[in-house]
Amino acid sequence: MESMPGRWMARQHQAGRRLCLILDGKHAAREPLLTVRHLPQYCCLYAETAVAELASTGPIILLLDQLGEPALVELLQHPQTNWGWLCSLPGDDLQGLARHWRERLLVGPAGSQAVYRIHDNRTLARALAHLSIDDWPVFLGPLISVYYWHEDRWCEGENPAPGEYPAPVPAPWLNTPNPQAQAILHANILRYLLTEHSERLAALVEFQDPRIWLAQVLEQARAWQWRGPQQLEFLVVRRLEEATQTSGIRWQPMQEEAPGDHFERVLKQWRRLREKV
Structure with a gap:
């Protein structure tokens, strides 16, 4: 041998x-x-x-x-x-x-x-x-x-x-990083959107590749350090709504705003907008 x-x-x-x-x-x-x-x-x-x-x-x-x-x-x-x-x-x-x-x-x-x-x-x-x-x-x-x-x-x-x-x-x-973790996350999120928000996802497909769109949204989550499941779900679903209809959410963090405070402020802002509808 x-x-x-x-x-x-x-x-x-x-x-x-x-x-x-x-x-x-x-x-x-x-x-x-x-x-x-x-x-x-x-x-x-x-x-x-x-x-x-x-x-x-x-x-x-x-x-x-x-x-x-x-x-x-x-x-x-x-x-x-x-x-x-x-x-x-x-x-x-x-x-x-x-x-x-x-x-x-x-x-x-x-x-x-x-x-x-x-x-x-x-x-x-x-x-x-x-x-x-x-x-x-x-x-x-x-x-x-x-x-x-x-x-x-x-x-x-x-x-x-x-x-x-x-x-x-x-x-x-x-603590070993999994190189496939990001691909698995992408697949799971798209599967969730297809199940729970199929109409909006279908509307998105008409003018943008959902995979490219999702990669951009998750890059935003990474930059803002929104890592929790609640934070990711909120960001992805609200961004999907935004992509298929008008929205008044102001997403960008304030100067020196902590990631958790940033998320809570945006969440409250969205809730106020929803109450007006």
Whole structure:
């Protein structure tokens, strides 16, 4: 196996390290990889957690012994499918590795927790790019080296101090910016407008591209530091009304006016105008 990941795997093997694969459990390679392994050679990441009911389709961690096994070779030939990533351990303690990630798996307050998608190579890549090197050990734990696909190329990362670490609160990797967050916000707002304000949105379409219009409105929200859901909804809906009918709202902030005061003043102004209609 002379590919770039093959050379990385060979180096890890020569250094006496155990190779692991973190795999998206819904990938087609799951079954052929599990078929040739006994239970000590793999574990389901979601097992023994609050999302254990998803374990059968959730991510898995596997030890790699045969570097040329067909299912693995197929994965390495198609990294753009974002199936997961490779790593190396000092031994074969999969349970210790699973325990490390399970302690970092659920994020958010009780009752509204979300699953941290550590099995996704894009999540791993963004976290490592965001974290300082001092935070790598507490994030990667027992892993010695990681190897992953990111932005059309293979990347390698070396943990400066592998070991066991408690999960920090707050976890620094949860502040990693999501490059798709703005696109998701755009899509959600347009979906909301289509559902709740379809007539006005249809009127806007007649003379302006809604996507361009929304980008301009959200840029205004950014400049004014209106980040809250109520502030965004108010600005988008009122601006949509303004785009399709006349309005007397004076939007611009006053000199040295705080973002919160600016929003409250504009909101009161709109309420007064509505009372006159």
